[in-house]
């Protein structure tokens with residue numbers, strides 16, 4: 273928990289090849305609360321959800337989070353330079369989606385795209401040559417593509433809440449919910465111990481091994497590890513001659529570590545809410 277609270281990362285990269293300000297979004301603490309109501313059979317059900325989107329205040333559009341968050345050389349993926357973009361939280365519907373059913377994609381953070389680790393999705397970087405002249409060059413990390421479709425949400429920007437034994441959480445049995453919850457919590461412990469400043473290829477191999485049981489119950493976690501590898505690969509492509517090579521690798525690992533932790537903490541909270549409900553209902557269900 274304390275890790276996420278500390279995640280307000282503001283990096284100033286002043287380097288010969290890239291003079292950009294990178295500010296990474298705050299990964300929020302998971303806070304999902306929901307009233308339970310008793311239905312006519314005496315069972316607990318979650319109260320219906322009808323809430324306006326608090327992020328855009330019901331407008332559906334916001335100041336573009338992509339280009340207010342990072343600056344780059346080229347066109348912004350999200351607003352195409354208009355500086356206003358569809359709200360990531362409600363996807364323009366103006367209504368907050370039910371947090372028990374879906375969440376903003378933790379891999380792309382609602383952008384729908386995975387950004388290159390070198391150019392941050394802009395496809396170009398500013399270089400300063402030896403005589404101090406600035407010039408704009410194609411990013412070699414991504415071969416000028418800049419960004420590619422987020423593999424975790426498939427570009428949809430939100431993902432569905434996890435399922436347990438192929439059932440939605442509301443239909444799963446309390447004992448299955450609790451079993452999966454303990455696997456998710458093991459994953460949280462593994463991720464909390466993930467040292468993001470080490471050699472990523474070695475560390476990621478081990479991490480994938482240690483997270484295998486958690487990935488088995490939550491495929492999105494494996495997808496996020498794949499995305500992290502892609503992003504690190506874009507940095508490798510640009511090459512280790514880059515002065516900030518090492519810190520780029522550790523920054524990206526730090527960011528994705530916290531996004532993965534967010535995913536697990538989110539699902540953990542859902543499993544807590546649903547297992548409490550299921551335990552109560554299984555006890556109070558009238559015998560057939």
Ligand SMILES: [Zn+2]
Nearest residue numbers: 336339348351
């Ligand atoms: Zn923008």
Ligand SMILES: [Zn+2]
Nearest residue numbers: 325328359362
């Ligand atoms: Zn909104």
Ligand SMILES: [Zn+2]
Nearest residue numbers: 388391411414
């Ligand atoms: Zn790039």
Ligand SMILES: [Zn+2]
Nearest residue numbers: 377380422425
């Ligand atoms: Zn995504």
